[in-house]
Structure formats: structure tokens, C-alpha cells
Amino acid sequence: MAIVTNLDVMMAKRKVSLKELADRIGISNTNLSLLKTGKVQGVRYKTLDAICRELDCQPGDILEYRPGEEEEEAGGD
Template identity: 60%
Template sequence: MPIIVNLDVIMAKRKMSLNELSEKVDLTISNLSVLKTGKAKAVRFSTLEAICKALDCQPGDILEYKEEVTNPQRD
């Protein structure tokens, strides 16, 4: 998937645990874990806003676009 979630990196920089972030943004640890591991298929803007506020960061610090690299076909 070309969207990379860097939530774990930002959390580490802020020295914030998943439990602490869960309390601050009022989301379950399970839901945050799905987002943190990049397995989420979507994220609400209100959730992204709460995470950015709690971590004092911008959405672009958490979400990154990387173009997928395809293997060239060999003849």
C-alpha cells in the first residue's frame, strides 16, 4: 500500500506509549494499534486531528505517500 503510517515513529519521538495516547485521544488501544501497524483502511479526520493535537504534530508527520515500485517483467 502506498500510504505509510509513521505513528510509531512520532510516538517514539514524543516518548508516548500507546496507552497514554489512547487515553488522550479517547480511542481503544486496539483501534490505535491497527492504525499504528498500518493495517487501517481509513482514518477519520476527527481521529487524525485528536492524534495530531496529542502528539503536537502535523498530519504529514503521521501519513506518508510512497509510490509503489513494480518489478519490471523480464523476457
């Protein structure tokens, strides 16, 4: 997918564990882990808002658009 997540980078910068952030924003460790690894098709604005509030960041610090990512994942040129 052309949208990639940098949630792990922001969590490391803020020295926050997956469990700690999941507890703070009220979602399961599993769902946050899936979001962190980019294995979700979407994220609710409410969840994104909570993450940004807890990590003191902007959505663009967490989500990044990388044109051409879809072709690379599919093995294209």
C-alpha cells in the same frame, strides 16, 4: 498500500505509549495499534486531529505517500 503510517516514530519522539495516547484521544488500544501498524483502510479526520493535537505534529508527520508500495507488497517488480 501506497500510504504508510509513521505514528510509531512520532510516538517515540514524543515519548508517549500506545495506551497513553489511546486514552488521551479516546479510542481503544486495539484501534490505535491497528492504525499504528497500517492495518486500517482509513482514518477519521477527527481521530487524525486528536492525534496531531496530542503529539504536536502535522498529518504529514504521521502519514506518508510512497509510490510503488502496492506493487512491492503484492510481490510485483
